[in-house]
Amino acid sequence: MAPRQKMDINQQTATDMKAARSRTSISVQTVRNYLYGGQEVWDLHERLEKILVQESLFDKQHRDFLGRTDQFIRAAAIINRLDELRRMHNWSEEEYTTASTLLSETISTTLHDRAFQPVFLGQGSPALMESYWDLVHEKGIQGCYLQTELGHGTNVASLETTSTYIPETQEFEINSPSLTSTKWWVGALGKSATHGAVQAKLILPDGKDMGPHLFLVQLRSLEDHKPLRGITVGDIGPKASGGMAAQDQGFARFDHVRVPRTNMFSKFAEVTTEGSYIQPPHAKLSYGGMMYIRATMIPGAGWTIAKAATVAIRYTTVRRQGEPDAKGLERQVLTYPSTYYRLLPILSRAFVFIELGRYTIKALTQMQQRLASRDTSLLPEMHALLCGLKVFVTTHGIIDIETARRSMGGHGYSAFAGLGRLYIEYLPSATFEGDNFVLDGQVVRAATKLCKAVLSSALVVSKLPLPSAYLRLLSTTGEAPPQVTASTWHDVQSVVLLLEWRAALMVKNFTQTPANGDVDASVNQRLAKAVTEAFIAAQVGEMINNLANLPSEDAKAVGCLYKLYLLTCAESALVDLLSVGLIRHTGAGDPTQDLRSAVKALCIEVLPNAIGLTDAFGFSDWSLDSALGVFDGRVYEALWQRVQMEPMNKDEVTPAYAPYIRPLLQRGQAAAQQKMKLDSKL
Amino acid sequence: MAPRQKMDINQQTATDMKAARSRTSISVQTVRNYLYGGQEVWDLHERLEKILVQESLFDKQHRDFLGRTDQFIRAAAIINRLDELRRMHNWSEEEYTTASTLLSETISTTLHDRAFQPVFLGQGSPALMESYWDLVHEKGIQGCYLQTELGHGTNVASLETTSTYIPETQEFEINSPSLTSTKWWVGALGKSATHGAVQAKLILPDGKDMGPHLFLVQLRSLEDHKPLRGITVGDIGPKASGGMAAQDQGFARFDHVRVPRTNMFSKFAEVTTEGSYIQPPHAKLSYGGMMYIRATMIPGAGWTIAKAATVAIRYTTVRRQGEPDAKGLERQVLTYPSTYYRLLPILSRAFVFIELGRYTIKALTQMQQRLASRDTSLLPEMHALLCGLKVFVTTHGIIDIETARRSMGGHGYSAFAGLGRLYIEYLPSATFEGDNFVLDGQVVRAATKLCKAVLSSALVVSKLPLPSAYLRLLSTTGEAPPQVTASTWHDVQSVVLLLEWRAALMVKNFTQTPANGDVDASVNQRLAKAVTEAFIAAQVGEMINNLANLPSEDAKAVGCLYKLYLLTCAESALVDLLSVGLIRHTGAGDPTQDLRSAVKALCIEVLPNAIGLTDAFGFSDWSLDSALGVFDGRVYEALWQRVQMEPMNKDEVTPAYAPYIRPLLQRGQAAAQQKMKLDSKL
Secondary structure: OOOOOOOOHHHHHHHHHHHHHHHOOOOHHHHHHHHHOOHHHHHHHHHHHHHHHOOHHHOOOOHHHOOHHHHHHHHHHHHHHHHHHHHHOOOOHHHHHHHHHHHOOOOOHHHHHHHHHHHHHHHOOHHHHHHHHHHHHOOOOOEEEEOOEOOOOOOHHHOOOEEEEEOOOOEEEEEOOOHHHOEEEEOOOOOOOOEEEEEEEEEOOOOOEEEEEEEEEEOEOOOOOOEOOOEEEEEOOOEHHHOOOOOOOEEEEEOOEEEEHHHEOOOOOEEOOOOOEEOOOOHHHHHHHHHHHHHHHHHHHHHHHHHHHHHHHHHHHHOEEOOOOOOOOOEEHHHOHHHHHHHHHHHHHHHHHHHHHHHHHHHHHHHHHHHHOOOOOOHHHHHHHHHHHHHHHHHHHHHHHHHHHHHOHHHHHEHHHOHHHHHHHHHHHHOOOOOHHHHHHHHHHHHHHHHHHHHOOOOOHHHOOHHHHHHHHHOOOOOOOOOOOHHHHHOHHHHHHHHHHHHHHHHHHHHHOOOOOOOOOOHHHHHHHHHHHHHHHHHHHHHHHHHHHOOHHHHHHHHHHHHHHHHHHHHHOHHHHHHOOOOOOOOOOOOOHHHHHHHHHHHHHHHHHHHHHHHOOOOOHHHHOOOOOOOOOOHHHHHHHHHOOOHHHHOOOOOOHHHHHHHHHHHHHHHHHHHHHHHHHO | OOOOOOOOHHHHHHHHHHHHHHHOOOOHHHHHHHHHOOHHHHHHHHHHHHHHHOOHHHOOOOHHHOOHHHHHHHHHHHHHHHHHHHHHHOOOHHHHHHHHHHHOOOOOHHHHHHHHHHHHHHHOOHHHHHHHHHHHHOOOOOEEEEOOEOOOOOOHHHOOOEEEEEOOOOEEEEEOOOHHHOEEEEOOOOOOOOEEEEEEEEEOOOOOEEEEEEEEEEOEOOOOOOEOOOEEEEEOOOEHHHOOOOOOOEEEEEOOEEEEHHHEOOOOOEEOOOOOEEOOOOHHHHHHHHHHHHHHHHHHHHHHHHHHHHHHHHHHHHOEEOOOOOOOOOEEHHHOHHHHHHHHHHHHHHHHHHHHHHHHHHHHHHHHHHHHOOOOOOHHHHHHHHHHHHHHHHHHHHHHHHHHHHHOHHHHHEHHHOHHHHHHHHHHHHOOOOOHHHHHHHHHHHHHHHHHHHHOOOOOHHHOOHHHHHHHHHOOOOOOOOOOOHHHHHOHHHHHHHHHHHHHHHHHHHHHOOOOOOOOOOHHHHHHHHHHHHHHHHHHHHHHHHHHHOOHHHHHHHHHHHHHHHHHHHHHOHHHHHHOOOOOOOOOOOOOHHHHHHHHHHHHHHHHHHHHHHHOOOOOHHHHOOHHHOOOOOHHHHHHHHHOOOHHHHOOOOOOHHHHHHHHHHHHHHHHHHHHHHHHHO
8 A cells, every 4th residue: 555645634524615605605794694583683792792791700611510409500600690790781671681692501590490480470460470570580489380290291180299278377388188189390499599480289278279370489588598498309310311400390398388369360269258159251362371371482493403403513514534535635524425314404403493483473472462462262272383393393302402412422422512402401391381192182183183174175275274274175176186296396386295195094094993993003293284284385385485585595505494494394204195196106116216316316405505604503613512503613622622621630640549340450560470370480 | 171180200110110010921031032042141141230339330320420521531440440350250352341341421432442453463474463462452552443533534545744755764753744644533542552553655765655544553651651753643622512522532643753663564465674565465354343233233333222222211201291080190201103103113223233232253263264265255245235235224223312312201301311422422333433424335336346247147136145136136047026016014034035136126217327327316225225124124034033042932022023123124114115116006095004904013023022122131230320210110219319319409508699690680679670760760
């Protein structure tokens, strides 16, 4: 073998990144403004990040070296500093929310802002608001939301904590009657919160159980932060793989703790001084909060996936492996089909979920305006849609982060790659705000109900709510399913229609199964996915239409991504498409080949813009906190620099040497000498 | 709502677990001996675990509270103690290996035992063995294996580290010519190892580059453990989500470090004193080591999945959620179709992989015996098979652990559930010992080659090596593909045959694609999966036949599991089965329904034995280290006890209060007062 031409692989990384940027056909700025929803939103983002980056406390590079307690203390310091900055710069609500999101840190006040505060706004009586709102809003108290118990999660009806009304003193007595009634998993409860909104079964003086209601309970003293009498409270310990280490999820037990009658969150249901219960006008009026949280999870998933896509696409652009070419250059890892086939669909989902979030939050706002005037007609459909979307985006979010991490090979397993942290912090989203496998059932229930109405002509298809528009296809007067040909995959509307047909036929088949019929064990998961994908596909069709507002090169590049989303969605739906007969094996080769080839062709079309499209997310190196995702591509230098910070490297000889390693080696050396002696004697 | 009957949910857990045990129809002991490969293997296991459990140092319950440095120091202490025990009890190789596996701890000597030592045995010259073997074997020195560099992993040919022969002094000069040539990811290198087997390009005195060879290099002094001159060495920092925290993966750079000529591992290729190169007789003779590691990964995956299955099946047996029945009991989570459909196939894979491991290691031993007599005929087929199996079992292992964790809902995200740690430590197996996506390509290459030979009749099908027996179906004189009916799914041999046909047809289609033809981006992944699954299916068919040796109830229960494996494998292969036309949509309903219903029916058949079958793995509570997987089912008590150990709970008031939380609250209280004053003025 002749000596190979010298090649500085490290220098080459920067060259590769520059070349990739020069290849892009889009205006990064235009696409960025599109993603952010306007230049002014980006400007706000940039202005706030400039402030945050200057704070040495907000530096992320040393997080990975901290134990859990130190991570918690750092988070408390960050919360305090963020509050100082808010006051110093006189931030608006929007500015404060943007800044906390930008921080990308697990901090316990998120629960205060997004769970505790909304309970006051949504369900606080005027009297309660009068006494507490300013304190809540100014964080003069810190709140948490106590729902889940050791024995029960999703099934709120089975919670065991009681709140018994005592008419004599006009108080509620909060009590934990058993070990399993211990409140558990409550964010910010462990070591931070002073107050909590406690879900407890309301027991009337006559012993009647009115089911779960919310009560404000002070947990810790405002003088010295000690837990109040009758309250046992603490942290529930570390999470899987060090997830959310900085968060103090807590437990709490109440031993006959009294709170005034006015501490019930009683905007919709209340207990009179005598102990009579006044019915809520509509039980579902309080659903808005949970639905809003689920809706924000859609763009949340989009931006999370965007981070993973950015890191992995940048790294695989500069990482080279394989047979060297004439110039001595190995192949860029991203150009291998097995790599781009994994990463570009992830990129497409990031774009789709970000846009989809905008649509959903708008639709939800409309619904909430109607709710405010006590019109609940949009509620069931919106509830089912949000269940389906929540399941869909979180399931993908988790897989996509891990797929991106794994595409980076060995270095992807380094904490410095940044995706391990992203994954483990995002992971519980499959379980919180409703376990995904439970929510699937709700999607199916709603779809079946509407489907039956359509099939029995009880519902005219023109009256179908938008998210269930796919059911129009089941109308007796409607069209027949389309014929799939190679050209189907090149026409957006055909693909959308096919995905709608797939959902319609699957739901129809299921609806028509006799009550004792053969329903398999994964049917809810498959149906919920089909229904949700039909809805999203139609939305993506809209998104593609709306791209007309962008300059043509940008519209083309983003349009390609959206098409890639649709095609990979269809590819993952192939079993269904074949099962319901929308695609058939006719004997002329593999009927899935056209689709698979179209996916590959689209990937190849997206590839030159991959770096430009990830740049459009506008992530700074500070924000990504990844040695492999650095903007300039100099990944090896970045890894090397990070490694020098490792605390174990401060000692030339590890403290484990004297007590443990030396004795081990010395015993081994003595035993070897002994053997050699024996050998020489033989 | 009438007050519900009081039910002690905590007491109920133990009742549920007892009831589940009484329902099982198997002899746990018989199935356990089957899994372990005999009563005497189990006895060894039990005898050794009794010794290990007594060591307070080996207690696992406090691991989750330790920072990384402390985890490393604990691991060093464990290594030292394990060595003391080995000498104290005069353990054989088998006993020592069993004990280290039983420990279930990430310890750096694993690399010494499984990578460093085998290099000596496989490639050490007699002279090197003479000087070093006793020291190596007695751990008088601690070794590591330096292959991966910062810039290169899988592609060994591109490694940059050089070893230049200097005839004047009869030495090799090891050198790291660039940043990217820094050795990286090397287990035990960071802070432990004294010596390393270094992969470096051998450069002859005439400048000729002979490609990568192995050299023994001392890294640290045996006097004081300080790095030797010319060697920069350290730890590469934390891993994703705190994975393998106790392991000191390290980096090393060599600045013209000299070692004697005899330090080359030169059993197969050597450099003479003058600097001439003597060719290896067969380059592949040294492949045995890597293949053995891959083979052990098969049962390794089985036992890892077994742990996850045990924890999740135990927890979902005692966890109850949903509408209470007449007795006030909610439904056991495991009895929900969406739960057992996820968990029982995992259980089936644990059994299959454990058995499959036994077969593979046996086949490999046969091959190695032939290799010893320089017969390499079995090597290519065995290499491809092991690539495919490695990909298959690790890919499943990772998904299965996470599926099991997620089936446990919220508590599954607690570190005390134990599966977070299991997952993150197992995760890199998708990447090490050959990146799964790279290995897929090797499987396809081998399959295509054999397929072409069969199609061109260059190879008589009776001569097909066993792992590729499925290709016999392509013989021109062979049978036609079978008709699939509902009864197909009730006949083991029919399912096996179908999975073989699927692989055969897919490989054939691919082989016949013209050189410039339309190959999609995921084809390697799909083909490798189909080929590997065909092989495993045939093996599982054999396993079912061999069950005749067990008592009938045990054979029936294990047989059910094996059938479940085959059916869920077919279910996951549905796209392929439909694409190649083995299953067709005939217009008479969903052609996949029979299979899906058969899967559900089998799950229901397995269900009453689920706890018995997991008990048969013989895991102790110490070994599982999971509050949710405790043998007696008292999961809530176990969680409660663990939480009391959380270090953050030692302080009634967190140290974060005075510096950070108090100022935050006080600022908020002052601002709220200010507002109230303003309000009262208005």
